[in-house]
Amino acid sequence: MSAVLFFIAATGVITGATGVVVLRDAFYSVLSLVVHLISLSVLFLLLRAEFVAAVQVVVYAGAVMVLYVFVVAYVGGEADSLGERLRGAGPIGSGLRRAGAIIGGALLVELLIALLGTGLEAIEGKGAGYSPGPRTFGTPAYIGNLLLTRFLLTFEIASFLLLIAAVGGVVLARRRGGIGEEAEDAMRPLELPRPPGTGTMAEGVGRSVP
Amino acid sequence: MSIAWYLAVSAIVFSLGAVGVITRRNPLVVLLCLELMLNGANLALVAFSRMWGNGDGQIFALIVMTVAACEVCIGLGMIVAIYRRRLPIDVDDLRELQG
Structure with a gap:
């Protein structure tokens, strides 16, 4: 099964x-x-x-x-x-494709030799036994226990990394004009109509901004 | 199934991802192929974790997933920023960092 x-x-x-x-x-x-x-x-x-x-x-x-x-x-x-790359770029594209396939094939052979040709006897087995019970292998309780005891520092670093990535994603993908335009935007009162291209929802659905 | 089968699958997935990273030009697809490579590594980590009956490999796989999520976030943000600047979405044409 x-x-x-x-x-x-x-x-x-x-x-x-x-x-x-x-x-x-x-x-x-x-x-x-x-x-x-x-x-x-x-x-x-x-x-x-x-x-x-x-x-x-x-x-x-x-x-x-x-x-x-x-x-x-x-x-x-x-x-x-x-x-398409093959057709569009002619002999260069075809050569690049062939080179990529050759590199990939070489990598595959190398990985298989490294992984399967090792002297590890356990690689042919079905893995170590695991104890059934409330704290069995791989359950959320087991992983959570490991994450909050032995790997606490790793866990905290990962959470910090996620925070940095979230802030970085917002900064990278935000809508920006030139520097002068941004300064102009900062002085504009909220009541006035917005200039085009400010990313309102009305623009998103294709309606023209008044 | 013995652990060796899982390792073979992980090696195949990793190599396919490497071929994709080398040959594709669209940076979105290059990011997808990077995910493939990370997933191949994850499968090997979980297989070794099962082999020794030790949870460390699974923790490692979870951390790899976290790093992959961060990489996706930054990578897609960069692609959106490139698109906004009307630059070509093609890794062969984006060579400003080449020096």
Whole structure:
């Protein structure tokens, strides 16, 4: 049963990953990555990492992918694919593509040698036993216990990093004009009509600003 | 299934992500392929965690997810800023930092 589930999930993982790399439209790449992430969470469940699987589905396949979908819809990524690049750029594109595939293949062979050719005997086993009970392996209680005792500093640093990234994202993506225009904006009273391009919701739906 | 199967899948996913980072031109897709590489590493970490029956690998995977979320936030913010400046959304044309 677990072998069948593994092969179904692994097929989903690899198909999704291939789709991300090969599909021409950035939107389809994002959707393919969602398939990949959900299949990957099934693999995590098979590895007894229940909390990591839940976080993968909720945070990655939920929140981060919604962010991607919005940005792709906003930017409207141009159609760009391996095949089109091959046709458009002629011999240079084809050479680059071949070089990329060769580098990827070499990396794959190297990784497989490094991972599977090790002398670790445990790699052929099904993993260490885990104790059933209230504090079993991989549950939220187990992860929370580890995060708040042994890895407390890591946890705090990660939370600080998230705060910095949130502030940085807001600063990077905010709407800005030139410096003089911003100073002009600062002196404008709130009652006056806004200049065009200030990002009101009316502009977003295409209505002209009075 | 033995742990080796999971490690093989993780190696395949990592290599696919690396190929995507090298060959694609749209920075959005390059970010997606970076996610693929991080996910391959995560799968290996969780597999090793299962192999030793130790939770450290799972904590490591969670921290990798946090860093990936930060990277997505900053990367997408940069892409939106590039788009607002009407610069081309193409990693081959954005070479101002090249010196």
